[in-house]
Amino acid sequence: GESVGLHLPTLSVQEGDNSIINCAYSNSASDYFIWYKQESGKGPQFIIDIRSNMDKRQGQRVTVLLNKTVKHLSLQIAATQPGDSAVYFCAENIPGTALIFGKGTTLSVSS
Amino acid sequence: SAVISQKPSRDICQRGTSLTIQCQVDSQVTMMFWYRQQPGQSLTLIATANQGSEATYESGFVIDKFPISRPNLTFSTLTVSNMSPEDSSIYLCSGGQSMNTEAFFGQGTRLTVV
Numbered sequence: 636g637e638s639v640g641l642h643l644p645t646l647s648v649q650e651g652d653n654s655i656i657n658c659a660y661s662n663s664a665s666d667y668f669i670w671y672k673q674e675s676g677k678g679p680q681f682i683i684d685i686r687s688n689m690d691k692r693q694g695q696r697v698t699v700l701l702n703k704t705v706k707h708l709s710l711q712i713a714a715t716q717p718g719d720s721a722v723y724f725c726a727e728n729i730p731g732t733a734l735i736f737g738k739g740t741t742l743s744v745s746s
Numbered sequence: 747s748a749v750i751s752q753k754p755s756r757d758i759c760q761r762g763t764s765l766t767i768q769c770q771v772d773s774q775v776t777m778m779f780w781y782r783q784q785p786g787q788s789l790t791l792i793a794t795a796n797q798g799s800e801a802t803y804e805s806g807f808v809i810d811k812f813p814i815s816r817p818n819l820t821f822s823t824l825t826v827s828n829m830s831p832e833d834s835s836i837y838l839c840s841g842g843q844s845m846n847t848e849a850f851f852g853q854g855t856r857l858t859v860v
Contacts, residue, residue: 667846678750678838678851679789724788728846733779736789 647743654712656740658725663706665727669734670699670710673722682710682723712742720744748773752839752852759829759859766825767855769839774819779840779849780812789838795822829859 648654660668666687671679685692685699685708692699698711708725722741726734749772759765769778778795793801793814801814816822826833836856842849 669848671851676853678853681747681848681850684848731845733777733791733794733845734840734849735791736781738788 644738645741645743647745648715650715650717650744650746652715654710654715654719654742654744656710656712656723656742658708658710658737658740660706660708660725660727660737661735662727662729663703664729665735666730667728668699668701668708669726669728670697670708671724671726671736672719673724673739675721679724715742715744717744717746747848748775748841748850750839750841750850750852752837752855754855755853756856757858759857761830761859763829764825764827765829765857766823767837767839769822769824769841769852771820771841775841776819776844777842777849778816778822780814780822780824781838781840783836783838783854785836792824792837795824826857829857831859833857834859 669684670682672682673679683694683697683699685701690701696713700709720743722739724739725737728734751770753768780792781789782792783789791804792807792812793803795801795814795816797816811827813825836854838854839852840849
């Protein structure tokens with residue numbers, strides 16, 4: 636797989652590779668985090684979430700890791716497919732407020 | 747999950763006019779939100795739509811420019827008033843059961859002001 640440094644806007648991978656998308660969140664009071672996938676011309680689609688009392692959560696082909704010490708969130712996509720090509724956003728939630736979105740990473744998967 | 751429908755999906759409007767965007771949810775949701783997304787950018791929260799009371803606006807957004815209605819638990823509208831080209835953007839409606847649970851999004855309304 637290929638790892639993206641923080642704040643890099645794009646990630647290009649080959650089909651079948653594992654992808655890792657990183658996100659730094661801003662507020663230590665945030666206790667809920669979501670990864671969204673947004674395809675061109677569509678609204679954000681929920682992928683997976685994690686609460687601050689966990690450090691890892693797995694879904695189908697996706698895993699989210701949370702490191703509260705350094706305020707870092709990552710999304711791992713196993714066996715990346717062309718259909719995974721999209722913009723991925725992390726979002727954080729401070730109790731009592733609405734979701735705050737990060738800058739987004741564009742994932743491009745080539746066959 | 748909730749399915750959120752927005753109308754219109756896109757529009758081209760003359761400067762100085764207003765556009766009202768409708769958001770319909772297929773089930774009752776406690777929370778509804780409106781976001782703006784500039785092309786190639788992230789989402790910025792405009793306001794939280796409160797049922798039966800005035801919306802709660804984020805810094806930089808005011809009720810006179812973006813009046814919001816929420817008459818019930820499944821419907822909300824956002825009006826973009828006195829539009830200028832700077833208002834050209836994608837406007838997204840979102841709904842969820844609380845502040846800290848998953849929020850679902852509509853497909854967005856792509857607004858171009860000429």
